[in-house]
Amino acid sequence: MLVPLVDKVGDLREIQSQVFEQLTKLGEGFEILYMLGTSSEAVAKQVMELRAEQPDRVRVVRFASPAGDAALLAAGFEHARGELLFSVPPVFDVDLAILGELHAALEAGSDLVIASRTNWHAGASERLQSRVFNRLVSWATGVGFLDIASRTRAVRREIVQEVPIYGEFHRYLPMLAQRLGFAVREIPATQHPRFRRAAVVHAPRTYLWRALDLLSILFVSRFTRHPLRLFGGVGSLFGALGVLVLVVITAQRLFWDVPLADRPMLILGALLLGLGVQLFTIGLLGELILFFQARNIRDYRVTAVYETPGGGLPAPAAPPDPRS
Amino acid sequence: MTSWKAESLSVVVPVFDEEANAQPLVEGIANAVRALGIPFEIVVVDDGSRDRTREILRSLTAGTPELVVVNLRRNFGQTLALQAGLDRARGRAIVTMDGDLQNDPTDIGRLLERLEAGADVVSGWRKQRKDTLVLRKVPSWIANKLIQVVTGIAIHDQGCSLKAYRREVIEALDLYGDMHRFIAVMTLPLGAVLEEVEVRHHPRVAGVSKYGLGRVFRVIVDLFALQMLTRFRESPLLWFGMLGAPFLVGSLAAALLALTSEESHLVLPTTSVFLAMTFTSSLMFGLLSELIIETSGHARRRRVVSREWHD
Numbered sequence: 001m002l003v004p005l006v007d008k009v010g011d012l013r014e015i016q017s018q019v020f021e022q023l024t025k026l027g028e029g030f031e032i033l034y035m036l037g038t039s040s041e042a043v044a045k046q047v048m049e050l051r052a053e054q055p056d057r058v059r060v061v062r063f064a065s066p067a068g069d070a071a072l073l074a075a076g077f078e079h080a081r082g083e084l085l086f087s088v089p090p091v092f093d094v095d096l097a098i099l100g101e102l103h104a105a106l107e108a109g110s111d112l113v114i115a116s117r118t119n120w121h122a123g124a125s126e127r128l129q130s131r132v133f134n135r136l137v138s139w140a141t142g143v144g145f146l147d148i149a150s151r152t153r154a155v156r157r158e159i160v161q162e163v164p165i166y167g168e169f170h171r172y173l174p175m176l177a178q179r180l181g182f183a184v185r186e187i188p189a190t191q192h193p194r195f196r197r198a199a200v201v202h203a204p205r206t207y208l209w210r211a212l213d214l215l216s217i218l219f220v221s222r223f224t225r226h227p228l229r230l231f232g233g234v235g236s237l238f239g240a241l242g243v244l245v246l247v248v249i250t251a252q253r254l255f256w257d258v259p260l261a262d263r264p265m266l267i268l269g270a271l272l273l274g275l276g277v278q279l280f281t282i283g284l285l286g287e288l289i290l291f292f293q294a295r296n297i298r299d300y301r302v303t304a305v306y307e308t309p310g311g312g313l314p315a316p317a318a319p320p321d322p323r324s
Numbered sequence: 325m326t327s328w329k330a331e332s333l334s335v336v337v338p339v340f341d342e343e344a345n346a347q348p349l350v351e352g353i354a355n356a357v358r359a360l361g362i363p364f365e366i367v368v369v370d371d372g373s374r375d376r377t378r379e380i381l382r383s384l385t386a387g388t389p390e391l392v393v394v395n396l397r398r399n400f401g402q403t404l405a406l407q408a409g410l411d412r413a414r415g416r417a418i419v420t421m422d423g424d425l426q427n428d429p430t431d432i433g434r435l436l437e438r439l440e441a442g443a444d445v446v447s448g449w450r451k452q453r454k455d456t457l458v459l460r461k462v463p464s465w466i467a468n469k470l471i472q473v474v475t476g477i478a479i480h481d482q483g484c485s486l487k488a489y490r491r492e493v494i495e496a497l498d499l500y501g502d503m504h505r506f507i508a509v510m511t512l513p514l515g516a517v518l519e520e521v522e523v524r525h526h527p528r529v530a531g532v533s534k535y536g537l538g539r540v541f542r543v544i545v546d547l548f549a550l551q552m553l554t555r556f557r558e559s560p561l562l563w564f565g566m567l568g569a570p571f572l573v574g575s576l577a578a579a580l581l582a583l584t585s586e587e588s589h590l591v592l593p594t595t596s597v598f599l600a601m602t603f604t605s606s607l608m609f610g611l612l613s614e615l616i617i618e619t620s621g622h623a624r625r626r627r628v629v630s631r632e633w634h635d
Binding site: 180294310 | 332334363364365372381382385386388389391392393394395396397398400404405407408411412414415498499500501502542545546548549552553560564567568571574587589591592594595598599601602605606609612613616617620
């Protein structure tokens with residue numbers, strides 16, 4: 001079963017025939033799902049043609065308005081009917097022969113497999129960029145993956161049911177899955193013979209997005225249950241600096257008769273102290289939200305319960321509904 | 325005396341890589357609790373052990389019908405493992421303990437006696453602690469002192485895992501993050517009666533300890549959060565207002581100075597404005613807190629464990 005996305009579109013017919021070839025080799029039933037998140041009529045027409053040719057194998061999910069990768073993937077996972085879900089970008093990227101290996105890895109017990117593109121001979125600048133980004137992400141999450149941005153992946157259905165995908169989070173799916181205890185593997189893939197190199201330098205907006213993304217993943221993976229550890233730490237630092245500045249200039253005013261009222265340092269001190277207090281209180285607010293939502297949060301995942309039938313204690317009667 | 329009875333008992337034990345201890349642990353608990361003559365269950369939570377703990381526990385269920393093994397997908401840490409166990413526990417009384425055989429299951433009977441005598445929470449006190457001094461005892465001593473100073477509660481051994489609770493207390497408790505360290509302290513704002521009972525403590529015979537020194541900063545931060553949450557959650561606006569008050573005073577003072585000063589500077593009015601902004605944002609945070617608490621539905625739940633006393 002397979003889920004290619006449609007935004008920047010290459011030769012779909014060629015991709016589809018290769019995907020068919022690979023999936024047929026696996027000897028299991030499969031379907032292809034196209035998620036149409038673009039307003040381009042040409043693409044829509046191409047997809048509908050493919051569907052008309054093989055209506056029992058090809059399904060199309062169409063969005064009313066242009067949608068991003070995460071929304072498309074989430075919709076695809078929702079509509080797909082198979083137990084194993086493969087995703088493939090709609091352009092020539094990795095050599096699709098890898099699908100067989102991904103499938104084998106899932107069969108062997110992995111829950112999520114990435115076709116990583118690490119050994120590719122792309123341009124030096126691009127390689128540097130992707131290496132820096134992946135390093136930063138693995139530092140932020142404490143989990144080392146070589147190529148999280150690869151869009152060729154295979155997952156078990158359970159994962160997408162448990163890991164919420166929103167925003168740019170489909171990219172971080174491997175980390176989030178690993179955090180919930182799923183087995184994640186990476187398999188090096190080779191380049192597709194018709195792979196065309198993408199833009200080497202992106203728009204500044206892309207880098208800004210990535211940086212903010214990184215910040216959010218850092219927060220999500222490390223501090224969502226301990227906000228005060230982050231904000232309290234940074235806030236205390238600023239606050240302490242502010243106090244230091246204020247103490248020094250006050251001492252100078254008192255003992256060395258340096259006038260206080262016209263010193264810009266006064267503004268700096270007040271600003272640092274205020275910033276520190278604000279950061280700290282944001283952390284406290286985070287703890288407050290957690291505390292009052294703790295009842296709804298269950299971060300652990302149970303795989304199995306072993307018990308003797310009739311052993312242990314009987315389940316207690318359900319407590320009365322407070323709303324009644 | 326109250327008429328509360330420990331009609332049934334759940335013993336909750338989180339374990340992680342304890343293959344050498346699993347069997348004596350389960351047998352020890354089963355023998356000790358069987359002697360008490362009440363229906364019971366032993367909920368062992370396997371916190372993603374990488375050794376043979378899981379298979380050993382599974383085979384033990386055959387000979388011990390009271391054993392319930394909850395397997396977690398990976399190692400989630402002690403708080404979550406404990407939470408998983410508490411979520412599964414069905415007894416009227418709930419006892420938690422460590423899986424490393426350092427707690428003595430024969431102490432459970434005495435903890436239950438105190439519960440029946442009127443306590444809501446009974447915490448073990450390892451008066452004669454059998455651990456290494458620098459790595460375990462000193463950080464623990466510092467942590468206990470900190471808790472005593474910050475919360476004002478005289479508790480000798482907050483870190484002892486052997487504790488007994490009435491079911492109502494566990495149901496009213498909101499655990500998150502690493503708050504298992506303060507689980508006894510967290511029950512106090514609920515109106516729970518807390519007691520300490522001396523318990524035996526054995527040196528570790530098998531397996532390795534899973535603690536380290538690096539937790540002091542985290543304990544301090546968590547403790548501060550806990551203190552704020554327990555003491556100020558009834559009136560956060562007031563609390564945040566108090567936090568911002570010095571900034572308001574500073575702002576007014578700077579404004580006054582700027583108005584009375586004969587020369588005109590830019591610095592004083594700017595400082596005044598910044599301080600006023602900090603005060604305002606503090607107030608806003610207070611309002612936001614009120615909103616969060618209001619919408620959480622917390623007020624509707626039973627917050628206080630209260631009961632009638634019959635002397």
